[in-house]
Amino acid sequence: MSSKWENIQKRSFLESEARTRALGLVDPGTFTELAGPRHRISSPHLPLLGEAVEFDDGIVTGVGLIGKKPVFVASQEGRFIGGAVGEVHGAKLANIVRMARKAYDEMLASNPDLPEEKRPAVIISFDTGGVRLHEANAGLLAHAEVMDQFQDCKGKVPIIALIGSRVGCFGGMGFVAAASDVIIMSQFGRLGLTGPEVIEEEMGKDEFDASDRALVYRTTGGRHKYIMGDCNVLVADSIAAFRGALQEVLGKLYAEIAEMSCIGSLEKIQYQLKLVDLCVETAPKDAKDVWKSAGNENPDDLTDMPLDEFLTTVKRLTDRY
Amino acid sequence: MEDLIGQGRAAIDMIIDPDSFREGEVGELSITDEDFGASAVIGTAELDGEICTIIASDAMTANPKFPVVYAGIIGLEEGYKMAQAVYHSIKADKDKPLAEKRSIVLIVDTPGNGAGKHEEIFGMNKSTGAYQMALADARKVGHPIVAIVVGRAISGGFLCHGLQADHVLSLGPKFNTMIHVMPITSISRITKLDIEWLQELAENNPVFAAGPDYFYKLGGVEELIDSIELIRERVVAHVAEVRTKKLAGRDDELGPWGRGALSVERGSRVARSKVIQTMDDEFAAVAERYLS
Numbered sequence: 001m002s003s004k005w006e007n008i009q010k011r012s013f014l015e016s017e018a019r020t021r022a023l024g025l026v027d028p029g030t031f032t033e034l035a036g037p038r039h040r041i042s043s044p045h046l047p048l049l050g051e052a053v054e055f056d057d058g059i060v061t062g063v064g065l066i067g068k069k070p071v072f073v074a075s076q077e078g079r080f081i082g083g084a085v086g087e088v089h090g091a092k093l094a095n096i097v098r099m100a101r102k103a104y105d106e107m108l109a110s111n112p113d114l115p116e117e118k119r120p121a122v123i124i125s126f127d128t129g130g131v132r133l134h135e136a137n138a139g140l141l142a143h144a145e146v147m148d149q150f151q152d153c154k155g156k157v158p159i160i161a162l163i164g165s166r167v168g169c170f171g172g173m174g175f176v177a178a179a180s181d182v183i184i185m186s187q188f189g190r191l192g193l194t195g196p197e198v199i200e201e202e203m204g205k206d207e208f209d210a211s212d213r214a215l216v217y218r219t220t221g222g223r224h225k226y227i228m229g230d231c232n233v234l235v236a237d238s239i240a241a242f243r244g245a246l247q248e249v250l251g252k253l254y255a256e257i258a259e260m261s262c263i264g265s266l267e268k269i270q271y272q273l274k275l276v277d278l279c280v281e282t283a284p285k286d287a288k289d290v291w292k293s294a295g296n297e298n299p300d301d302l303t304d305m306p307l308d309e310f311l312t313t314v315k316r317l318t319d320r321y
Numbered sequence: 322m323e324d325l326i327g328q329g330r331a332a333i334d335m336i337i338d339p340d341s342f343r344e345g346e347v348g349e350l351s352i353t354d355e356d357f358g359a360s361a362v363i364g365t366a367e368l369d370g371e372i373c374t375i376i377a378s379d380a381m382t383a384n385p386k387f388p389v390v391y392a393g394i395i396g397l398e399e400g401y402k403m404a405q406a407v408y409h410s411i412k413a414d415k416d417k418p419l420a421e422k423r424s425i426v427l428i429v430d431t432p433g434n435g436a437g438k439h440e441e442i443f444g445m446n447k448s449t450g451a452y453q454m455a456l457a458d459a460r461k462v463g464h465p466i467v468a469i470v471v472g473r474a475i476s477g478g479f480l481c482h483g484l485q486a487d488h489v490l491s492l493g494p495k496f497n498t499m500i501h502v503m504p505i506t507s508i509s510r511i512t513k514l515d516i517e518w519l520q521e522l523a524e525n526n527p528v529f530a531a532g533p534d535y536f537y538k539l540g541g542v543e544e545l546i547d548s549i550e551l552i553r554e555r556v557v558a559h560v561a562e563v564r565t566k567k568l569a570g571r572d573d574e575l576g577p578w579g580r581g582a583l584s585v586e587r588g589s590r591v592a593r594s595k596v597i598q599t600m601d602d603e604f605a606a607v608a609e610r611y612l613s
Contacts, residue, residue, distance in 0.1 A: 032603075032607050032610075032611075034599075034600040034603045034604055035596055035599045035600045035603065039599055041592065041595060041596055041599060043592070044591070044592050045526070045528050045529070048522060048526060049512070049514055049519075049522070050514075061600065063604065063607070063611050064611075065611065068613070070611040070612055087528070087590055087592050087593055088592050088593070088596050090593075091592070091593040091596040091597055092596055092600065095596065095597045095600050095601070096600070099600065099601070099604060103608070103611075103612055106612070107612055107613075114613075118613050120612075131476070131502050133502065133503060133508045133511055133512055133529065134508075134512060134529060135528045135529055136501070136502035136503060136508070136528075136529045137501070137502065137527060137528055137529060137530070137535060137536060137539055137541065138528050138539060138590055138593075139502070140476065140479065140480060140484070140502050140541075141484070141539060141540075141541045141577065141580065141581075141584075141590075142593075143480055143484075144453075144480055144484035144485060144577040144580075145577040145578060145581060147450075147453045147454070147457060147480075147485065147577070148457055148485065148576055148577040148578055149578075150454070150457075151454060151457035151458055151461060152461070154458070171477070172476075172477055172480055174445075174446030174450070175446050175449065175450035175453060175477075175480070175481070176450075177446065178444065178446045178447045178450035178451075179450050179453070179454050191446070192441045192444075192445070192446060193434055193436075193440070193441065193445040193446040193449075193477065194434070194436040194437075194440065194441060194445065198436050199436055199437060199438060199441060202389055202436045202437060203388075203389070203437055203438060207438060208438050219438065219441050219442055220441055224442075225444075228442075228443070228444065230444050230447065262444075262447050263404075263447050263450055263451035263454060264451070264454050264458075265408070266405070266408040266409070266412070268451075269401050269404050269405065269408070269451045269455075272401060272444075272447055272448070272451065273398075273401050275443055276397045276398055276401065276443060276448075279397070279439050279442070279443045280386050283439075284439070284442060287442050290442060290443075
C-alpha cells in the first residue's frame with residue numbers, strides 16, 4: 001500500500017481536487033484514468049471565446065477496484081469553470097456510465113452466475129453547477145445523454161453519487177444526482193437545482209437572502225438533505241469517510257441498493273408526492289420548519305451539533321412519513 | 322396564427338384526432354383535482370386512430386399552491402404529474418407487444434423548472450428528474466416518444482420535457498420558438514464576455530447560440546417544421562418512424578444517444594465522438610485487469 005494513498009485518505013474531501021478524490025476512493029494502486037490529460041482532449045469551444053482550457057476538461061474519468069468490484073469513476077473539478085459541463089466533460093461522464101453498463105452486459109453474457117461482488121458499479125463525485133454557458137447547447141445535450149445512460153443501468157449497475165465538494169451539485173446535474181441509486185454527502189455538500197442567487201431573483205431578498213450562508217446550507221446542505229431522505233448516508237469530511245460509506249453500500253446486494261433511490265418508479269414518486277402535500281399543508285417558512293415536521297422538537301440545535309451527535313439525535317422525514 | 326407561444330392547449334387540438342382528448346386520464350390514472358399540477362396538462366387521445374398519451378404545459382394556468390409556477394413553468398407537482406402520466410402509460414401497455422405500445426407526445430412550451438424556496442427545500446431536482454427517468458424508461462420498453470417544440474424550450478425545462486424523447490421536432494425560428502440555456506445577454510453578463518463579440522461568434526458556432534436552428538445543427542433536434550399546418554402530419558410520421566426503428570431493434574439511433582450520432586452527420590459535436598472512442602480504446606487495453 002503506497003504511503004501516498006494512505007495520506008490521501010486523511011484529507012478533507014471538501015478541499016481535495018478531482019483526481020485526488022478519484023485515486024483515494026478506489027483501492028490503492030488500482031486507478032487507471034481514461035481519456036486523461038495526456039490525450040489533451042480539451043474543449044474546442046473555449047479558445048474561441050478566449051478562455052483557457054484544461055486537458056481533462058474539468059473531469060477525471062477512469063476505472064478502479066473496490067475489493068473485487070470494478071468501479072467506473074467520474075470525478076468533477078469545481079476549480080475549473082465551476083465544474084461546469086461542456087461537450088468533452090459531458091461526453092466523458094456519459095461514456096463512463098455507458099462503459100460500466102457495457103462491461104456488465106459482457107460479463108453477464110459470458111457468466112450469468114457472476115457473483116455480485118465482481119459486478120461493475122458507477123461512482124460519481126460531483127462538483128458542478130451544471131451546464132457550461134460557453135458551450136451551453138452541447139452541455140445541455142450531454143446532460144440528456146447522461147440521464148439516458150443512467151436509465152440503461154437500471155436493473156444492472158448501481159450508481160452512487162458523492163457530494164461534498166466546494167461547488168456542490170446544482171443545475172442539470174441536480175437531476176443526475178437525484179437519479180442515482182444512493183447519495184452519500186458530507187455536511188458541506190450541497191444539492192439542488194436552482195442556485196441561491198436565482199431563487200433570490202425570483203422571490204425577492206425578503207423571502208430568500210442568497211448572501212445568508214446558513215440559510216443556503218439549511219436549504220440545500222447535507223444535513224438538510226439527510227433529514228429529507230434525499231441523502232442516504234451522511235459522512236464526515238474525509239476521503240476515508242466517503243470511501244468507507246461507499247464500501248458499505250457496494251457490499252449490499254444490487255436489489256437493496258436500488259431500493260435506496262428516491263425516484264425511478266411509480267411507487268417512489270407516489271411517496272414523493274406525499275411529501276409535496278406536506279409542503280402545501282405546512283407551508284414552511286424555512287427548512288427548519290420541515291425538520292420540526294419530521295419530529296425534531298428543537299431544530300435550531302441540529303445545525304451546530306457535532307456530526308456524531310447529529311446522526312444519533314436527528315429524526316428524518318422518512319421515519320415519519 | 323403567427324406562433325404558438327403560450328398555446329399549449331391549442332397545440333394539443335391541432336395534433337390529435339378531433340375531440341379525442343380525455344384530460345387527466347392515462348390508463349388507471351384519473352386526476353380529478355383541477356388544482357393538482359395545474360400548469361401541466363396530461364391525458365389520453367387518439368393520434369391518427371391510435372391511442373397516445375399527451376403531455377403539455379399550460380402557460381395560461383398558474384399553480385395556486387406554488388407562487389413560482391406560472392407561464393408554463395414545471396413545478397414540484399407538475400413534474401410528478403407528468404411522470405405519473407408516463408408510468409401509467411407503461412403500466413397500461415405492460416403486456417402489449419412492441420408494435421402496440423402507445424406513443425407519448427410531448428408538446429413543449431416551457432420556460433423551465435420552478436425556482437423557489439419550497440422547491441429547493443423539498444427537492445425540485447427529484448420531481449423533474451423523476452419525469453426524465455420515467456420518459457427514458459418508457460422509451461426503452463418500447464413506447465415511441467416524440468417531442469414537438471411549439472414555443473419555449475428553455476434549459477432545464479427542455480431537458481425534462483423534450484430531450485428524453487426518441488425524436489425531437491421544433492417549429493422553425495420564424496414561429497418565435499426559443500431553444501436555449503440562456504439568452505446571449507445573460508451569457509455575456511455571467512461570463513463577462515462582450516455581447517457584440519458573442520453575437521458575432523454565435524453566427525458561426527451553434528454551440529452556445531440561442532435558437533432551434535442551432536440545436537438542429539448540433540443534432541439536438543431531428544427536424545425543423547416550417548408550417549404550423551404541418552405539425553400533426555410530421556408528428557404522426559415521426560411516431561411511425563420511431564416505431565419502425567424500435568421494431569427493428571435500432572434503439573441506438575433514437576433518444577439522446579441517437580442525437581449524439583446525428584451531430585456527427587451534421588458536422589458538429591466532433592469532440593464528443595473523439596472522447597468516447599479514446600475512452601473505449603484505452604479501456605479495452607486494460608479491461609482484463611478489471612473484469613473477471
